[in-house]
Amino acid sequence: MSPISPISYWLLKSEPDVFSYSDLERVKLEPWNGVRNYQARNFLRQMKMGDLAFFYHSSTKIPSIAGICQIATDPTPDTLQFDETSDYFDAKSTEQNPRWTMVQVAPVQALEISLTQLRELHGLEGLALLKKGSRLSVLPVTPLEWQLICNAARAISKVN
DNA sequence: GCCAACGTTGGC
DNA sequence: GCCAACGTTGGC
Numbered sequence: 001m002s003p004i005s006p007i008s009y010w011l012l013k014s015e016p017d018v019f020s021y022s023d024l025e026r027v028k029l030e031p032w033n034g035v036r037n038y039q040a041r042n043f044l045r046q047m048k049m050g051d052l053a054f055f056y057h058s059s060t061k062i063p064s065i066a067g068i069c070q071i072a073t074d075p076t077p078d079t080l081q082f083d084e085t086s087d088y089f090d091a092k093s094t095e096q097n098p099r100w101t102m103v104q105v106a107p108v109q110a111l112e113i114s115l116t117q118l119r120e121l122h123g124l125e126g127l128a129l130l131k132k133g134s135r136l137s138v139l140p141v142t143p144l145e146w147q148l149i150c151n152a153a154r155a156i157s158k159v160n
Numbered sequence: 161g162c163c164a165a166c167g168t169t170g171g172c
Numbered sequence: 173g174c175c176a177a178c179g180t181t182g183g184c
Contacts, residue, residue: 013182037167059182115183133165135181162184169178 009141010043010053011129012069012105021055021066025107032138033078033102034088040138044101047071053105054141054149056129063115065149068108078102113153123148 012032014020024030035041051071057064077098080088093099115129124130128139141149 015182063183133181135166137181164183165181167178167180169176171176172174 005048006143008046008048008051009143009146010047010051010071011056011065011139011141012053013056013058013137015059016057016066017060020057021069021107021110024055024067024069024105025110029072029104029106031079031102031104033080033100035078035102035138036088036090036100037137040136041101043136043138043140044103045075046140047075047103049074052108052146054111054146055105055107058137065111065113065118065153067110067112068150069105070108071103072106073104075101075103111150111153111157113149113156117152117156118149121148121152 019030032044035044049071053069053071054065055067055069057066077095078088078100079102080086081090081093081098081100082095083089088100090099118124118127119130124145127141127145128134128136
């Protein structure tokens with residue numbers, strides 16, 4: 001009776017100096033909070049528990065996808081928006097009408113492919129990550145793009 | 161460290 | 173509602 005909805009795919013950016021994929025493997029579960037951009041927030045709100053995401057390392061020597069993680073919860077209000085001591089506090093947010101959203105993420109597996117290698121693939125022309133000037137920290141990936149990237153990353157890791 | 165691109169803020 | 177000024181992001 002309950003139709004199984006297909007999972008969706010995403011990409012999450014993180015600066016590895018702040019929080020890396022290996023940090024996620026260590027802690028096992030991490031709240032993806034502090035997102036304060038409406039477009040990124042709207043994507044967070046579309047996530048469902050069980051969705052998969054690439055974990056992308058930005059602002060680092062070799063910007064890369066570093067692993068796959070799973071969206072481990074449905075979206076909930078970002079607790080930091082209510083915390084007056086947090087940099088992410090938002091005085092305009094109320095418990096009744098929260099403005100910002102978070103999910104929790106869990107590691108699935110390490111998977112490496114650099115931004116340069118991604119740019120060399122054909123079929124990623126629509127991927128927001130590769131668009132000039134794109135600064136979105138949470139963005140959707142189509143099933144085709146997902147498969148293409150996973151296949152390419154595995155082919156690369158066999159060569160190395 | 162530079163700088164292009166983008167988002168936000170605030171005066172008008 | 174416009175837009176200049178400013179702050180941030182993130183690749184290079």
